[in-house]
Amino acid sequence: MILTPEVLAILILNAIFALFGMVAFVLSVKIYLNWDINSTSTAQYRLEKQSSLAATIIKYIFSIKVPLFIFFIFTLDKISNVLTGAMCAAGVVDATEQGTYLIVLKIINLYLFALWLKLNAEDVKDRNQPHTKLKFGFFALIFFLFIVEVILEWVMFSAIEIDKMVSCCGSIYSSSANSGISSIFSLGTAALLALFYGNYLLIVLFYFLKKRYLFAVTNMLFVVIAIIALILFFGTYIYELPSHHCPFCFLQRDYYYIGYLIYGMLFVGTFYGLVVGFFKESILSYKISLLFNSLYVILLSLYVVVYYLKNGVLL
Amino acid sequence: MMIELKNITKIYEVNKNNIVTALDNINLEIREGELVVLKGASGSGKSTILSLIAALSKPTSGEIVVETSRVSKLSDNFASDFRRDNIGFVFQKYNLIPALSVKENIILPLVPLNLHVKEIEEKLIRVLKMFHIEHKENQLVKNLSGGEQQRVAIARANVNNPKIILADEPTANLDEKLSLSFIEILKELKAEGKTIVVATHDPLFFNLEIVDRVVEIHQGVLL
Numbered sequence: 001m002i003l004t005p006e007v008l009a010i011l012i013l014n015a016i017f018a019l020f021g022m023v024a025f026v027l028s029v030k031i032y033l034n035w036d037i038n039s040t041s042t043a044q045y046r047l048e049k050q051s052s053l054a055a056t057i058i059k060y061i062f063s064i065k066v067p068l069f070i071f072f073i074f075t076l077d078k079i080s081n082v083l084t085g086a087m088c089a090a091g092v093v094d095a096t097e098q099g100t101y102l103i104v105l106k107i108i109n110l111y112l113f114a115l116w117l118k119l120n121a122e123d124v125k126d127r128n129q130p131h132t133k134l135k136f137g138f139f140a141l142i143f144f145l146f147i148v149e150v151i152l153e154w155v156m157f158s159a160i161e162i163d164k165m166v167s168c169c170g171s172i173y174s175s176s177a178n179s180g181i182s183s184i185f186s187l188g189t190a191a192l193l194a195l196f197y198g199n200y201l202l203i204v205l206f207y208f209l210k211k212r213y214l215f216a217v218t219n220m221l222f223v224v225i226a227i228i229a230l231i232l233f234f235g236t237y238i239y240e241l242p243s244h245h246c247p248f249c250f251l252q253r254d255y256y257y258i259g260y261l262i263y264g265m266l267f268v269g270t271f272y273g274l275v276v277g278f279f280k281e282s283i284l285s286y287k288i289s290l291l292f293n294s295l296y297v298i299l300l301s302l303y304v305v306v307y308y309l310k311n312g313v314l315l
Numbered sequence: 316m317m318i319e320l321k322n323i324t325k326i327y328e329v330n331k332n333n334i335v336t337a338l339d340n341i342n343l344e345i346r347e348g349e350l351v352v353l354k355g356a357s358g359s360g361k362s363t364i365l366s367l368i369a370a371l372s373k374p375t376s377g378e379i380v381v382e383t384s385r386v387s388k389l390s391d392n393f394a395s396d397f398r399r400d401n402i403g404f405v406f407q408k409y410n411l412i413p414a415l416s417v418k419e420n421i422i423l424p425l426v427p428l429n430l431h432v433k434e435i436e437e438k439l440i441r442v443l444k445m446f447h448i449e450h451k452e453n454q455l456v457k458n459l460s461g462g463e464q465q466r467v468a469i470a471r472a473n474v475n476n477p478k479i480i481l482a483d484e485p486t487a488n489l490d491e492k493l494s495l496s497f498i499e500i501l502k503e504l505k506a507e508g509k510t511i512v513v514a515t516h517d518p519l520f521f522n523l524e525i526v527d528r529v530v531e532i533h534q535g536v537l538l
Contacts, residue, residue: 037388040322040378045387048373052390127393 002082002160006075011157013068014150017061024061025143027054028136035133051132055120058139062113065146069110070260072153077251083166089248090169096159102152107223109149112142114271115278122279169246173231184228185245196229200297203273207290216277219270219289226266226296237303242315262299269293318345318368318479318510323377325363325535337363339535340377345512350505350525353514355532361514364532365481368512369402370394381479399424403472407484409464411471413457417448420456421471428475442470446500462493469500480504482513486520494519501525 027050035051036044076089086092093099116138123131174185199222206215231247238250238258251259269292272285279285308314325338337360345351353361366372367379370386371394379387386397398404411420421442425435443449446466451459456467465485472480486494494517502525504511513520521529531538 040374040376040387042324042376045373045375048388048390124390124392127389129390 002079002157002162004075004079004082006071006078007157010068010072010075011154013064014153017065018147018150020057021061021143021146024054024057025140027051028058028139028143032133032137032140035136037129037132051136054136054139055124059117059120062117065113066110066117069106072106073248073251077248079160082162083160084162084164085166085168087168087170087249088246088252090172090246091166092160093248094172095161095164095166096156098152098156098159102149102156105145105149105152109142109145110267111271111274112145115274116142118275118279169249170244173245173247174243184232187228187232189233192229192232195225196233197297199225200293203290203293207286210286212276212280212282215286215289216274219273219276219293222273222293223266223270226270230262230300234300234303236315237300237307240307240315262296265292265296265299269296317347317380317382318512319343319378319380320364320367321378321380323364323367323379324375325360325367325372326375337535338367338374341532341535341537343530343537345510347510348505348508349527350501350511350513352520352526352529353512353532354516354521354529355514356516358534359532360535361532362483363535365404365483365512365514368479369404369481370397399427399475401477401479403469403475403477403480405465405468405472405480405482405485407487409468411456411464411468413455416453416455417459417467417470418443418452420467421474424471424475438474438476442474445473445503446470461488462496465489465493465497466500469497473504478509480509480511482511482515484515484517485513486515486517491519498523498525 031047031051031054034043034047073089076092079092080086080088080090083091083095086095093103116135119131119135119138123129123135199218202218203215203222206218227247231245235245235247235250236242238255239246248259249255250262251257269289272282272289273293275285276282276289304314320341320343323338323341323343324336327335327337329335341360341364343364353364355361363372367374367387368381370379370389374387377387378385381397381401384397386394389397412423415423418439422435422439425438430438440449443452446469448463448466448470451463451467456464459467465488486497489497498519501511501513505525520526
């Protein structure tokens with residue numbers, strides 16, 4: 001097991017979150033099953049007090065968990081310095097069987113946790129608390145994913161062996177890799193770019209047509225397509241290397257930590273895109289989503305344009 | 316503003332062996348513009364009724380409706396908004412901040428409203444004149460007499476021009492002369508159409524002309 005100060009911080013926080021999350025989970029189930037805002041019974045007043053407590057606990061856990069994702073990635077990147085063969089977080093993720101599953105689960109949870117925070121914010125904005133039952137039911141479901149994440153994190157850090165050689169990102173993110181990742185390399189560049197820009201144009205179209213469900217669905221698709229496009233195509237222009245496809249290296253200092261900005265924009269843009277699908281009156285969410293998705297597309301496209309202007313060729 | 320208390324029970328659970336039933340299934344209706352006196356001994360539940368109307372606490376069961384608002388169902392944030400917009404509370408011990416001046420104490424409830432300075436000034440002058448404390452504006456409240464402090468407390472309760480005034484034992488710390496002066500203030504407030512609820516065991520209030528109703532409460536039950 002690897003126990004750097006960063007890993008210890010993550011594990012301790014996870015233990016605290018799991019403990020308080022358990023309390024919130026028990027209360028959430030009770031509230032979900034018995035909530036009746038119109039009732040003036042003793043039981044309902046008790047539930048109202050408990051809902052306030054549970055919502056506060058969950059809010060604090062998720063408000064920390066969301067930015068903690070950045071710290072988790074930073075930690076993986078830092079650990080890569082002590083693992084033989086690892087050049088960045090990719091090597092650490094690939095060092096254990098659980099790594100890839102954990103990253104995927106963490107990304108899914110990131111959206112779910114942020115969605116819960118948004119749901120809670122909408123609920124407390126209205127004096128009739130219209131989403132209370134839904135938000136606690138939703139928490140009761142995502143609590144299991146949260147616990148799986150905590151367990152996987154523990155297992156992953158436990159399974160890392162410092163004296164074991166791991167792969168570097170160059171071999172993990174290549175068409176010859178022996179993992180599921182290699183399958184995405186079969187996509188042609190033209191098709192990939194058509195998908196990427198086509199998806200973005202659909203987002204723009206549904207923004208102007210104000211088709212909220214289609215806007216949300218295209219945003220959901222954009223998460224996947226944008227990450228694949230980043231790995232297969234745009235990443236090579238960030239590194240200015242045709243064979244380097246790592247989605248982690250540009251999180252490092254050598255690349256001015258630009259990866260945090262890129263992923264941050266993608267997350268904010270697509271998250272608010274999903275929010276549009278869930279909440280009716282969300283003109284601001286529409287705008288935030290379009291703004292950040294556009295910034296993402298512009299920034300990545302600029303890397304290609306600047307490279308072409310500097311070198312006169314494409315990679 | 317009409318106030319309705321429907322089947323209100325309030326139980327304070329200090330610990331498992333110490334459970335106090337402050338109010339036991341009470342029903343009370345207070346009409347708009349009415350001045351109601353809640354009469355009862357210490358511990359009878361008068362203050363609990365006031366704190367429930369002001370949404371300072373929630374009942375154990377039952378419901379409080381003010382106009383159309385179900386105040387007992389409001390979350391803390393909305394309860395604060397409700398109090399700020401509708402309730403002026405005069406406490407037995409005034410609850411003024413001694414280190415602040417009369418003016419600062421009075422305008423305190425206006426701070427969260429982000430009003431323009433001119434508007435704050437207008438509201439301040441209105442209550443200073445109404446309660447005859449213009450000349451004390453810049454004095455620290457700790458240097459005022461009991462009667463003057465109470466006027467400041469009433470001015471503060473009125474600065475936002477609330478429709479409901481709740482007073483908890485307002486004359487408990489006053490001599491008879493000052494108590495009569497407070498009653499004059501109540502007359503003015505009633506003339507303005509405010510709904511007033513006074514919780515007291517001071518006999519001075521029970522036969523007043525301005526009092527519409529005296530409601531007696533004993534061990535959490537209305538008589």
